[in-house]
Amino acid sequence: MPSEFELIRTYFSRPTPQAVLGPGDDCALLVPSAGCELAISTDMLVAGRHFLPDTDPRQLGWKALAVNLSDLAAMGAKPRWALLAGSLPEACAEWLASFSEGVFACASRYGVDLVGGDTTRGPLNLCFTVLGELPAGEALRRDRALPGDDLWVSGWPGLAALGLAHLQGRTELAEGLAKRCLAALQQPWPRVELGLELRSRRLANAAIDVSDGLLADLGHILERSAVAAEVQVGQLPSRPAGADPAFARQCQLAGGDDYELVFSAAPARRRELAALAAELDLPLWRFGRIVAAADRRLTLLDEDGQELAVDGQGFDHFA
Amino acid sequence: MPSEFELIRTYFSRPTPQAVLGPGDDCALLVPSAGCELAISTDMLVAGRHFLPDTDPRQLGWKALAVNLSDLAAMGAKPRWALLAGSLPEACAEWLASFSEGVFACASRYGVDLVGGDTTRGPLNLCFTVLGELPAGEALRRDRALPGDDLWVSGWPGLAALGLAHLQGRTELAEGLAKRCLAALQQPWPRVELGLELRSRRLANAAIDVSDGLLADLGHILERSAVAAEVQVGQLPSRPAGADPAFARQCQLAGGDDYELVFSAAPARRRELAALAAELDLPLWRFGRIVAAADRRLTLLDEDGQELAVDGQGFDHFA
Numbered sequence: 001m002p003s004e005f006e007l008i009r010t011y012f013s014r015p016t017p018q019a020v021l022g023p024g025d026d027c028a029l030l031v032p033s034a035g036c037e038l039a040i041s042t043d044m045l046v047a048g049r050h051f052l053p054d055t056d057p058r059q060l061g062w063k064a065l066a067v068n069l070s071d072l073a074a075m076g077a078k079p080r081w082a083l084l085a086g087s088l089p090e091a092c093a094e095w096l097a098s099f100s101e102g103v104f105a106c107a108s109r110y111g112v113d114l115v116g117g118d119t120t121r122g123p124l125n126l127c128f129t130v131l132g133e134l135p136a137g138e139a140l141r142r143d144r145a146l147p148g149d150d151l152w153v154s155g156w157p158g159l160a161a162l163g164l165a166h167l168q169g170r171t172e173l174a175e176g177l178a179k180r181c182l183a184a185l186q187q188p189w190p191r192v193e194l195g196l197e198l199r200s201r202r203l204a205n206a207a208i209d210v211s212d213g214l215l216a217d218l219g220h221i222l223e224r225s226a227v228a229a230e231v232q233v234g235q236l237p238s239r240p241a242g243a244d245p246a247f248a249r250q251c252q253l254a255g256g257d258d259y260e261l262v263f264s265a266a267p268a269r270r271r272e273l274a275a276l277a278a279e280l281d282l283p284l285w286r287f288g289r290i291v292a293a294a295d296r297r298l299t300l301l302d303e304d305g306q307e308l309a310v311d312g313q314g315f316d317h318f319a
Numbered sequence: 320m321p322s323e324f325e326l327i328r329t330y331f332s333r334p335t336p337q338a339v340l341g342p343g344d345d346c347a348l349l350v351p352s353a354g355c356e357l358a359i360s361t362d363m364l365v366a367g368r369h370f371l372p373d374t375d376p377r378q379l380g381w382k383a384l385a386v387n388l389s390d391l392a393a394m395g396a397k398p399r400w401a402l403l404a405g406s407l408p409e410a411c412a413e414w415l416a417s418f419s420e421g422v423f424a425c426a427s428r429y430g431v432d433l434v435g436g437d438t439t440r441g442p443l444n445l446c447f448t449v450l451g452e453l454p455a456g457e458a459l460r461r462d463r464a465l466p467g468d469d470l471w472v473s474g475w476p477g478l479a480a481l482g483l484a485h486l487q488g489r490t491e492l493a494e495g496l497a498k499r500c501l502a503a504l505q506q507p508w509p510r511v512e513l514g515l516e517l518r519s520r521r522l523a524n525a526a527i528d529v530s531d532g533l534l535a536d537l538g539h540i541l542e543r544s545a546v547a548a549e550v551q552v553g554q555l556p557s558r559p560a561g562a563d564p565a566f567a568r569q570c571q572l573a574g575g576d577d578y579e580l581v582f583s584a585a586p587a588r589r590r591e592l593a594a595l596a597a598e599l600d601l602p603l604w605r606f607g608r609i610v611a612a613a614d615r616r617l618t619l620l621d622e623d624g625q626e627l628a629v630d631g632q633g634f635d636h637f638a
Contacts, residue, residue: 020356024543025461026393026528027358027451032351037339039346040434042448044404046441074345085363085446115359122365123442127404129361132346142344209345224343 007091008119011100016113018080028115030081036133039077043068047124052167057095059186060126061102067211068128069110070190070259074209076140076199077132079112079192085129087122110192140199140263145206145225147292149264152204152273153236153285154191157214159184161255162243174242188259197276198263207263213254215310218262219298225264228293234303235287253300264290326410327438330419335432337399347434349400355452358396362387366443371486376414378505379445380421386530387447388429389509389578393528395459395518396451398431398511404448406441429511459518459582464525464544466611468583471523471592472555472604473510476533478503480574481562493561507578516595517582526582532573534629537581538617544583547612553622554606572619583609 008023016022021029032038045064047053065082072079084103088096107114112130163181165171173181191209198204206225210217215231222229239248265273270286277284300308327342335341340348351357364383366372384401391398403422407415426433431449482500484490492500510528517523525544529536534550541548558567584592589605596603619627 020455021458021460026390026526027360027396027458029394029458030357030359031455032357034353038349038351038357040349040400040402040448040450041346042402042404042435042437042446044406044437044439044441044444044446046406046439046444049439049441071345075348077346081359083359083361083448085361085448087363087365087444116361118361118363118446120363120365120368122363122368122444125363125365125406125441125444127361127363127437127446129359129402129404129448131359136339136350139340139346139348141340207345 007093007096011096012084012114012117014104014114016115018113019115022113022115023117028083030115033133035136037136037139039072039075039132039134039139040129041068041071042127042129043071044125044127053124056186057098058102061099062106062187064126065103065106065128066188066190067259068130069112069192070209070211072130072132073190073192073195074140074207074261075134076138076195076207077134078196079110079130079132081115081131082107082112083115083129084117085127086117087120087125089121089124110190134199138199140195140204140207142206142208142221143224145221145227145264145290147227147290148267149205149290150267150270150286151218151229151231151262151264151288151290153210153214153260153262153287154194154282155260156184156237157210157258157260158248158252158255160188160257161251162248164257165251171244171247177240177242185257190259191261193280194261194282197280201272203269203272203276204263204265207261210258210260210262211256213256214258214262215253215298221262221264222296222298226296228291228295228297228299229288230291230299230301231288232301233308235285237283237285326412326415330415331403331433331436333423333433335434337432338434341432341434342436347402349434352452354455356455356458358391358394358451358453358458359448360387360390361446361448362390363444363446372443376418377421380418381425381506383445384422384425384447385507385509386578387449388431388511389528389530391449391451392509392511392514393459393526393580394453395457395514396453397515398429398449398451400434400450401426401431402434402448403436404446405436406439406444408440408443429509453518457518459514459523459526461525461527461540462543464540464546464583464609466546466609467586468524468609469586469589469605470537470548470550470581470583470607470609472529472533472579472581472606473513473601474579475503475556476529476577476579477567477571477574479507479576480570481567483576484570490563490566496559496561504576509578510580510601512599513580513601516599520591522588522591522595523582523584526580529577529579529581530575532575533577533581534572534617540581540583541615541617545615547610547614547616547618548607549610549618549620550607551620552627554604556602556604
C-alpha cells in the first residue's frame with residue numbers, strides 16, 4: 001500500500017501558481033494582495049451527517065469545496081486558496097483519484113489553488129478551509145440589514161432537499177425533476193459571481209448563504225442585524241411541477257443544502273438587481289422585506305397576506 | 320439541550336482584537352500586515368489515533384492548538400489567527416468548557432485570536448487551521464539545507480513518546496521521569512520563539528518541526544533539499560535516568576509528538592546558536608551534519624563512528 005505521503009503527492013499536488021509555497025512544507029506561504037482583506041472560513045463535513053457514506057467520490061470532492069466557496073460568495077470575496085484536511089477509513093487509491101478529480105474540477109472552475117492540507121486515518125471526515133480576498137471595508141456581512149430593505153434569494157432554493165428526500169425514498173419526484181434535484185444536491189454551484197457583483201456594485205446591505213435552510217439562515221441576518229422580516233411565501237419561486245406541493249414548499253423554506261445567497265438590498269436597487277440577474281442568467285427573487293422590530297421575528301405571509309405558522313426553520317447540527 | 324449556536328457562543332466567542340470580523344458571519348475578515356507573507360497550516364486530530372479518547376479535555380484543547388502552532392514555529396512565522404472545526408459525539412457543556420479553556424490558554428500564551436470555525440456532531444475530530452506572518456522571502460523552509468550544515472534539534476525529543484508508552488503500560492518509568500514525560504505529551508510547548516529568532520537572525524538554512532519522529536522528519540528535509548545526513552547518536556541529549564535505555568533511544572529517534580524543531584545551520588553560526596539557547600533557556604543539540612549525496616540517505620553513527628541500522632523511522636498515518 002502506498003504511504004500517506006505518496007498518496008498525497010499523487011492525488012493532491014498540482015501547481016499552485018497563486019502561492020509562494022504550496023503543499024510539502026510545514027505551512028503554505030501566500031502573499032495577500034495589498035489593500036485587501038482576507039476572508040477565511042472552515043467547514044467540516046462528516047459522513048452520514050452531511051453526506052451519504054456511499055456518495056460518488058467525484059461529486060463529494062466537488063461539493064465539499066463548493067460549500068466552502070459558498071461562504072466566500074456570501075461575503076463577496078474572490079476565492080483564491082484552499083486547504084483540505086481529511087480523515088479516511090482507508091487509503092483507497094481509486095476513491096482518492098475520483099475525489100481529487102472532483103475537488104480540482106471545482107477549484108479550477110472557481111480559480112482556487114489547493115495549497116496545503118493533512119491526511120489521516122479515521123472515520124470519513126472532510127474539512128476544507130478557504131481563503132478569499134476583497135477590498136478592505138467592502139465585505140457583505142450578516143449584520144448590515146436595514147429596515148425597509150427588500151429581501152432577495154438567488155436561484156432555486158429547495159431543490160437539493162427534494163433531491164435528498166427522493167434518494168432516501170421519503171418523497172417521489174417525476175423523472176425530469178428528480179434529475180434536476182439530484183444535480184442541485186450533488187453538484188451545487190456556489191454563487192461566487194453573484195457575491196462579487198453584489199459587493200463591487202454595492203447592491204446589497206447584508207448577505208448570507210443558504211446552507212441550513214432559507215428561513216434559518218435569514219434568521220441569522222435578523223439576529224445579527226437586530227431587525228425583523230416579513231416573508232411573502234407567494235413571491236418565492238413557484239413550486240416545481242412533479243413534486244408534492246406542500247413538501248416542496250417545506251423544502252424551499254427549510255430544506256438546506258441550497259448554497260444560494262439570501263440578501264437584503266435597498267428598494268432603490270431593484271432595477272440594477274434585475275439587470276444583474278439577466279447578466280448572470282440567474283433568477284433573483286424578491287420575497288419579502290426587513291422591518292424594524294426589536295423581537296427579530298420572522299413573519300410568513302401567504303398570497304392573501306394571512307400569517308402562516310413557522311416551523312422547521314432549519315437544521316441545527318446539535319438540535 | 321442548548322443548540323449548536325448557543326454552545327459556540329458560550330464557549331468559543333472571545334474578543335478578537337486582531338480581526339476585522341471574528342466568529343458569527345460566513346467568514347472571518349483579517350487584515351494581513353503589509354510586506355508580510357502569510358503562513359497557513361491545517362492539522363486534523365482524530366480520537367484514538369492522535370490522542371486517547373479519554374484525554375483530559377483541557378489538555379486536549381491546549382495540545383490541539385499547540386501542535387498547529389508548531390508548524391508556524393517551523394517556518395519562523397509569528398502566530399496571529401486560528402480557526403477550529405470540530406466534530407463531537409455529543410454537545411457536552413462540561414467537556415466543551417474545559418476544552419475551550421485549554422484552547423484559549425494556548426491561544427493567549429502565543430498571541431492568537433480564534434476567529435472562526437465550525438461545529439458538528441460526529442466521531443470526535445478536531446481540525447485547527449492556523450495563520451501566521453513573516454517578512455516576505457524569509458521563511459524557514461524544508462528545502463534549503465546545504466551540504467556542510469550542522470544539524471540541530473531543540474529541547475527533549477523522545478519524552479512525549481515515553482510518556483505515551485508509560486500511559487499505555489508499554490514501559491515503566493521512574494516517578495519523577497514519568498511526570499516530566501506526561502507533561503511533554505499532554506502540554507507540548509511549540510517552539511515559536513525559537514523559530515522567530517532563527518528566522519529573524521538568519522541562523523538556520525532549513526527547519527521542520529518534529530511530529531512524526533526525529534529521523535522521519537529529518538528525512539523530509541533531506542528529501543526536499545536533495546541532500547543526505549550523518550547523525551551522531553551520541554550527540555543527542557543523553558537518555559533520561561529512570562527509563563529503559565534502548566527504549567528511550569528508540570523514542571528519541573522515532574517516537575514523534577515532540578514538537579521540537581530540527582534545523583540545519585552553517586557551522587559559522589555555532590556561537591550565535593549557543594547564545595540563543597542560553598537566551599531562550601532552551602537546549603539546542605548539534606547532532607549531525609548535512610552531506611552532499613544524491614541518495615538522500617540518513618546514516619546513523621554511534622559514539623565510535625560505527626554505523627547503526629536505521630529502523631522505525633517514524634509514524635506514517637497510512638503505513
